[in-house]
Amino acid sequence: MKNVFGAVAAKVKQHYAKSGMLESSGIKQKNPWKIKLFIFCMLLLPLTQFCIFTIYINIDGIVMAFQNVDQTTNELVFVGLGNFARFFRNFTSWDKETFLRTIGNSFGYWPVNYLIAIPLQIIAAYFLYKKVPASGFIIVMIFLPTLIPAAVLSQSFTQMLSIDGGPLNTILMKIFGYTPETVPVWLNDERYAMSILYLYSIWVGIGYNAVLMWGAMTRVPTEIIESAHLDGVGFFREFFNITLPIMWPTLSMILLTSVNTPFAMYMHSLLLTNGQAQTGTLGLMVITTLRGGNMYYSAAISILLSVISIPLMLLVKKFLGKIYEDVEV
Incomplete structure (x- = not known):
């Protein structure tokens, strides 16, 4: 110390x-x-x-993860690998289609994060860094979802999609000719529910990371940018050759933590659909087990997920470390 x-x-x-x-x-x-x-x-x-x-x-x-409550004595006892063995015994009795759907839902957050959410966050941060008109208002608006409690935010989002006065379905009925019988029930329909959750994750996550990246971009010395402009450096070269290397430690941290998203994401499914309409995730599976009173069994499942996620994060960390070296400014 x-x-x-x-x-x-x-x-x-x-x-x-x-x-x-x-x-x-x-x-x-x-x-x-x-x-x-x-x-x-x-x-x-x-x-x-x-x-x-x-x-x-x-x-x-x-x-x-190595403990459980003895059903006869009601005392906490050491069970060794018993909880892990229980997981693999239960695995053989699970509905394979549902389990594969759960895995697909969980790992679907990877392309959503890496191909859509993070690029949007970079773009938002870069426009803030360039001080576009009304940038202060934009900062407040994109950061606002992170300030509102998750339960309130999810309730507002659910109401927006409601068939009873929700603005989205109201537009569909008044402009596109849908009726109350044909309008989509977004969060209860397996065709749309998971896509809506992905959209929700993009919306609630854009503000926090965008502000982090914006803060990292402000580390770029003004004199370097001015000198680059005098040398004829354009918009894209400025970003990729100057801004991106300096903000890389922050961006690489965001990319690295996103690796764990498929194993930890449960809040959106829990608050919006409660796992219905085929929106279960691996994280929600742990939470459901915990809410059922099996805290020691759920701890074992969490350890198994960590055994998979930690090596992945180490590999990604090693890869990210080779892209840009830390730049001192």
Whole structure:
């Protein structure tokens, strides 16, 4: 822990030394104990939260995967690989078509994220970075879904698709000649439900990542852009040769965390359809098991999903690290 605070203090000192603020402010070059105390106070809360809600929770989840409640004594006992064996026994009795549909729904988030959502987020961030007219209003509007509670947001989205006064179906009936009997019941129809969930994920996810990317783009020094324009660098070359390498650490983090989406996504299905209309996902399968009172069995399923997702994330991380090197600005 001492090394952590020392390293942070050294970085602070190095930053101010480069900017000349140490000399101009009369601060001594050595790190006084007050700086280390300040850094300790700033890091205490996030480190405590990390230890409790990340390290402890994950370790406890791993331990739970090897435990269960004895039905006769009602005591918690160690069952070894019993929960994992139960999963594979149940696997043989599952409806294969439904299970394959669940896998397809889950991994369908990959092309939705990588081919649609993330490119839209990059475009939105780049337009904000270029300070298009009304950019402040645009920032608020695209970030708004991340500020509204998920339950309220999903209810508003459901109402928008409702056949009873929903604006989408009202347009279909008044302009395109649909009737209450023929208008689509979007979230209850297997033909449309999963596509609607994908659309919902794009809508609610665009703001947060776009603002992150926009913040990364603002790291690009203005003098570099001005010099590039004087050399005749166009819009696309500016983005791919200057902006993208500098924002790459942020973008690669977003690309990396998206790898885990098929294994963790459950909220949209839970709130909008409750898994009906063939909208189940692997994450929802874990949550459904947990809500059924099988918390130790659900912990084992989560471990099995992690065994698949962690190697994938490591491979993607290695690949992303070879595309651009970190750029110091």
